[in-house]
Amino acid sequence: MFRVLHRYAGLIGALVLISIALTGAILAVFPALEADSRATTLDAGHLVSAVSANVPGAEQITVDDNGRMVAVRFGANGFEQIRVDGATGEALGPVETNATELWFEDLHRSLFMGDTGHWIVIGATAAMILLCVSGYVLAARRMGGWSQLFARDRSGGAGGWHLKIARIAGFGIILSSLTGLWMAAATMGWVPEPAPNPAYPTNVSTGTAADPATLTELTAIDGSTIRAITLPRTDVPGMAYMVETDAGAGYIDPVTGEMLSWDARDGWSKAMDVIHLLHTGQGMAWVGLVLGLASLMVPVLSGTGVLVWLAGRITGTRKFSPAPKAEVIVLVGSEGGTTWRFANAFGAAMQDAGKTVHVAAMSAFAPNRYTQARQIVAFAATYGEGDAPSGADGFMDRLNAAKPLTAPLSVLGFGDSSYPTYCAYGDLVRDTAAAKGWTIGPKGNVNRQSERDFTDWAVAFGQSIGVDLSAVATYLEDRPTTALTLQSARMYGEDAQAPTAILRFALPRVSLLDRLLGRGFAGLRAGDLLNILPEGSKSPRAYSLASGTRDGFLEICVRKQPGGLCSTQLCTLTVGETVTAYATRNASFHPVRDTAPLLLVGAGAGIGALAGFARENTAKRPLHLYFGIRSNQGGYPYDQEFADWQQDGHMTASTLAVSRGTPARYVQDALEADADRVAQLITSGARIMVCGGRDMAAGVRKALDHILESHGLAVDLLKSEGRYVEDVF
Ligand SMILES: Cc1cc2nc3c(=O)[nH]c(=O)nc-3n(C[C@H](O)[C@H](O)[C@H](O)COP(=O)(O)O)c2cc1C
Structure with missing residues (x-):
């Protein structure tokens, strides 16, 4: 469910989301550009006195969230807004509206489409929240639980970058979206406006107004907390100063300087202030910049997300069922990726035999989601000294913590019999599960990706549950291989009966798609593996790369093994001849x-x-x-x-x-x-x-x-x- 939600919410909303996010990121910069360093040090009384002297006829003084002070008066051309220096009260000239900012604001809030646009933006913002939340659930599953969410991820390509960026930027995007939705709701009048609202006083003195710099309650107000002051009109007796500050709002008598009424800003109204600050960064420019940076990641995440989705479609990955609906759960513990080929073939064969199948990495092991499971199968490769592959990160911890299910667990180990720890990780999984009380299904090992070993096990497994899997090998899609041309060969150690060759192959042309998806011969680094299929065998031999894609060639070092099929063919290869090969990542050895x-x-x-x-x-x-x-x-x-x-x-x-x-x-x-x-x-x-x-x-x-x-x-x-x-x- 989360995967479908994530995919479609993302695809539908991508363009609107990108527009909102980019304009949001741009708007986040304005507070930093506009922040006024001339914050006042005067008290409210002296400030009013100074502004009145410099802007005759001023009726109101306002301070916006960035500290810019503006005096408003009624002049010959109607209302005039004059920027005021907060430190001195001097007039700085007429306020100029920032047309660029207004343009971006309009695009950000309503896509220039008025109310309709406003609704689209609200919908897209809600989709953004769904996208982030479903994304975090998927990320936690992939990493092997919430506690592992920020564990090191070794995957590369578009999927790897999508995960790495989303884990961090997601929090900022959720915060911006939630606060944005709240502000939109406030604009629509769906949440009560919490502005302080003092009662207008009835007992204002009618005598001659005193110099504001001498009024006790006015001078007691710290000028830097002022949001607005409305001055009493000199031609209308009985009017009071209306003052709004960070603390509340009230009326002050212009003759006696007494506070006539006061309404303190309550918790609700302070909470609204914080939400406004968190969304706009106004009043705290760095918050805006951090959230703006998170918003900038939205287009990157959309791009990498679309690539991940495309990769699934292009490689023709079969559509399997979600875990809670599947009768057969196939878990894959792979490092180099070759085990997936067997798991997908097995899953497809089971599906065509009428079973509902779920295929996932062993690192996504989640037994409490396997509510319909009748069979659980783990395809587990072994690395190093009998260690787990990276695709099984966290599996053992969760196996140890889980109560055994009634569905039996079958383990098919993948390894190489030339290692003393042949398929040791598969054995460990099987033994641990048995010790925890799981019923163990048919077991087997696949040596060097042998199709015969795989078929033998699959047939035996099928028999145990009454399914004919004798044609399982026909489901094995061959990896796309490439002919690599030898550019140069250097031989050493022939005198010491240890012939070793440095072979350099021309880098084949890398398609744009492979480059974007980080697969095939794109983005290879030294330590990755070049898998060579020797003539006369379907079993590839892996050689560590001594160069990366950036070097423009593929270099390997080969020790000629006595009687070795592949190494003999390689060591006798002449310049211009080709070998059949494909590349796999070996991220744990970078x-x-x-x-x-x-x-x-x-x-x-x-x-x-x-x-x-x-x-x-x-x-x-x-x-x-x-x-x-x-x-x-x-x-x-x-x-x-x-x-x-x-x-x-x-x-x-x-x-x-x-x-x-x-x-x-x-x-x-x-x-x-x-x-x-x-x-x-x-x-x-x-x-x-x-x-x-x-x-x-x-x-x-x-x-x-x-x-x-x-x-x-x-x-x-x-x-x-x-x-x-x-x-x-
Ligand atoms: C660096 C490296 C270390 C390996 N270590 C072992 C090992 O200790 N035991 C074993 O049985 N196989 C070992 N293998 C073989 C792999 O387990 C085997 O090729 C497996 O099919 C790879 O599956 P994968 O491509 O899905 O990761 C190793 C392979 C490599 C490349």
Whole structure:
């Protein structure tokens, strides 16, 4: 329901909302431009005396919300409004209306359409509130609960920006909209006007009026609190000063200076003042500027929102049911995105078999919404050392907190059997659920996105509930792949039986849509993955990118594996030949954008991503590299670049460990040898990124634990703080 509300309220109102928001943002600047620094220091009596002397015939003195003081008198051409210097009471010249401000005000309040426009604006403002509230509900679901609303979000593209901006700007937009609606209601007379209303005195003295600067009650009023003073007419005896201040309104006798009647401003009227201030910023310019900034985000949010919606339509995502209506809940724990392909295929096959299906990220796990669920299925990928993928953020906490449902939970793990922690996260989910009392459905693992593993499990699952899913593989939409042309190849380490190639491919043309949606080959960064489909296999192999889209080429570092299908094909590729590939994001292995030093540790082909981080380090943050290779005879990968980058500041220092050199040492030995410097870097806040083989990563963890022990730190602690990340293969 919230998704439909959010989508349609947004699409219908987008243009009107953009116009209201932009004009609101522009109007918010006027108070800051117009704020009058000549606020008065005089009391009301001396002010009236000075203004009367400078503007003969003045009948009223008013002060607007920005402190501009105006004297009004009846002259030859009717009423005249004269700006007055609050500090001296001197006349500054006729008031000039700001035509631009009036134009924007008219557009903002009624789209130049009078009452009809006013109603459209009221409707659109209400839609804006619905949009923000439904948006917050969706954001909380996506982040895994309200307590996680502001947790770090690693998604990129239009959707990522939409979420990041909306979470912050939403509060300002809601505040502006609510106060705007209230003011519109007040204009329409739907809320009582709370102005103070003192009784007109009947006992005003009729003698000669005294100099206002001598009237006790008038001079007792602080001039800076005045909103308006109406002066008694000299030709009509028995008239009193009418004074309106921040505190209330009353009448003062012009002869005796006595306060004849007074009506204090009540709480209601003060609340209206605050609402007015919050909406217009008048009287407190910075509030206006903050809210104006939030309003400026409305067009950005409309644009990114439309792109998210378009992306769903263009990729042809099948329409699944909302969670409370679905019999089958499919939850996806993915990092690189490939698991979604299987989940969507499974969901579509189940739907065509007559089931109502809901497909969502594991991070959106909300068991209390699964009121019709008969089956819950989790497709869970594994990362790092058996860790959860980012798409399952918060899942385990909620599983632990939830009461088991009667619907059984089936877990299909996605992983790679070359990892010792093969599908470990899927196993963890299954074991935890079983321990909590959930009934566990058919289990299975999918190795390297094997369609056969997937089909085997799906068929077994279907049988368990009486549904034929033997054709599930036909629902697998293939990812769009691209032919990449090799531009250059550099080979190293052939003497040491560790052939490693740096392959540079031409960046394919990136469509505008991909660029806007941040997908395909658009917006890639070093550390993202280039998935290559070797000839003769449907199973892609992922290589870390050593370059980003901005570099204008795609570079990977490949270690030739004995008998390896893909690495052999890549290492024998010649310039001008092509490979079939697609790219996926690996946001958990991007350097966090801050100024903390980077400590990069890697070995073998792991140097690719690390070299990419140095290449993109245009901000020249401190960057220290420890890098292990088998032999440096005849050079090693990126040897020339490292020298250049150290010269131009992209890299602070690089330390090489050669396992078949003299002295023979691994990268962890190099870290131990530099223990003091390493400890100093980490204790001063460095972020550590490790890339390469599993054994190397385990050795590095051990060495760092040893180095950090005496400093009260450990790798696990750094990991939990997000300061230690690994990309291990
Ligand atoms: C950096 C990285 C680390 C991985 N770590 C593991 C692991 O520890 N255990 C495992 O079984 N699979 C591991 N895998 C394999 C993925 O789980 C597997 O490719 C999965 O299908 C990816 O799904 P996704 O694209 O939806 O995230 C890893 C893959 C990458 C790229």
